[in-house]
Amino acid sequence: VKTEGKGNFRFFQSRYFEAIRARLETEMELRNALDQHQFIVHYQPRVDLAEGKASSMEALVRWERPGKGLTGPDRFIPLLEETGLIVRLGEQVLDSVCRQLADWSREGGALVPVSVNVSPRQFSQSDILALFHSAIARYGIDPSLLEIEVTESSMMQEGIGESAVFSQLRELGIKLCIDDFGTGYSSLSQLQKLRFDVLKIDRAFVLRIEHPEGDTLIASMIAMAHALGMRVVAEGIENRKQMQLLKTLGCDEGQGFFFSRPVPPGARQAVASREFQP
Numbered sequence: 467v468k469t470e471g472k473g474n475f476r477f478f479q480s481r482y483f484e485a486i487r488a489r490l491e492t493e494m495e496l497r498n499a500l501d502q503h504q505f506i507v508h509y510q511p512r513v514d515l516a517e518g519k520a521s522s523m524e525a526l527v528r529w530e531r532p533g534k535g536l537t538g539p540d541r542f543i544p545l546l547e548e549t550g551l552i553v554r555l556g557e558q559v560l561d562s563v564c565r566q567l568a569d570w571s572r573e574g575g576a577l578v579p580v581s582v583n584v585s586p587r588q589f590s591q592s593d594i595l596a597l598f599h600s601a602i603a604r605y606g607i608d609p610s611l612l613e614i615e616v617t618e619s620s621m622m623q624e625g626i627g628e629s630a631v632f633s634q635l636r637e638l639g640i641k642l643c644i645d646d647f648g649t650g651y652s653s654l655s656q657l658q659k660l661r662f663d664v665l666k667i668d669r670a671f672v673l674r675i676e677h678p679e680g681d682t683l684i685a686s687m688i689a690m691a692h693a694l695g696m697r698v699v700a701e702g703i704e705n706r707k708q709m710q711l712l713k714t715l716g717c718d719e720g721q722g723f724f725f726s727r728p729v730p731p732g733a734r735q736a737v738a739s740r741e742f743q744p
């Protein structure tokens with residue numbers, strides 16, 4: 467029994483060190499990826515449900531590993547957040563979005579605003595105002611072409627929702643969006659104080675829209691957002707039925723695979739000019 471216990475201990479000990487080693491290795495790979503600028507941005511249109519046209523696009527980061535194809539953000543964002551490296555990723559994503567917007571405006575054609583996801587760490591550990599200010603200046607782009615997405619739950623962390631930075635960003639001309647709404651626990655008064663432009667209903671609610679009572683919940687979110695002067699976007703729309711229900715409920719915009727998957731920047735024109743039958 468005694469020897470068996472010892473063997474178990476060694477087993478767990480080696481599993482433990484193996485986990486640490488794997489984590490350190492991934493962290494090193496991510497640092498290297500940042501140094502080598504291996505992160506690229508794809509764009510997913512957000513469609514105006516009344517007009518059936520793209521009204522903006524969301525910037526979604528991907529890791530392009532040499533010889534290994536694309537890796538999605540859910541696989542690396544958590545570790546970047548834990549290590550604080552998310553601040554560097556945020557800088558690179560914003561730089562690449564602003565450069566892209568400048569290129570697109572030179573090319574001509576329909577130009578729609580781009581929304582960028584910002585991690586709570588970027589608020590607490592970096593000067594987000596200076597970051598946006600300098601990126602806008604570097605590429606000479608119109609600030610109204612940028613929107614910031616902050617998740618409802620991150621707003622509740624570290625008093626980020628209380629910060630004065632949001633009104634300063636708004637003064638720069640940048641729009642503000644609450645992402646993944648319904649998964650955090652913000653109060654009505656907090657929402658009122660924030661004075662955001664856009665509210666994005668989390669995909670989980672769209673998934674349940676056809677279930678009993680699923681639409682009542684969404685209807686009340688829409689009513690509340692409209693009462694606070696916000697536009698409402700539903701994310702994760704995958705079929706026509708969901709889109710039509712949301713439109714009937716008064717939702718302003720929709721995003722999801724039904725309209726388009728996130729696409730590389732070269733496909734922008736095709737997506738931006740497409741008409742979606744309501």
Ligand code: C2E
Nearest residue numbers: 526527538539540559583584585702703704721722723724
């Ligand atoms: P998110 O901000 O909620 O982004 C929406 C996610 O849903 C994207 O996943 C998108 O590809 C996916 N999606 C869009 N339409 C549909 C649909 O119809 N069905 C389904 N099943 N999924 C849909 P993605 O690109 O894997 O991004 C995952 C998360 O990673 C994002 O969730 C966001 O929180 C984070 N993220 C992405 N890019 C960045 C970034 O540049 N910075 C930071 N801090 N986070 C990012």
Ligand code: CA
Nearest residue numbers: 524583615645
């Ligand atoms: Ca988002």
Ligand code: CA
Nearest residue numbers: 645646666701
């Ligand atoms: Ca979201």
Ligand code: CA
Nearest residue numbers: 645646668669
């Ligand atoms: Ca999400």
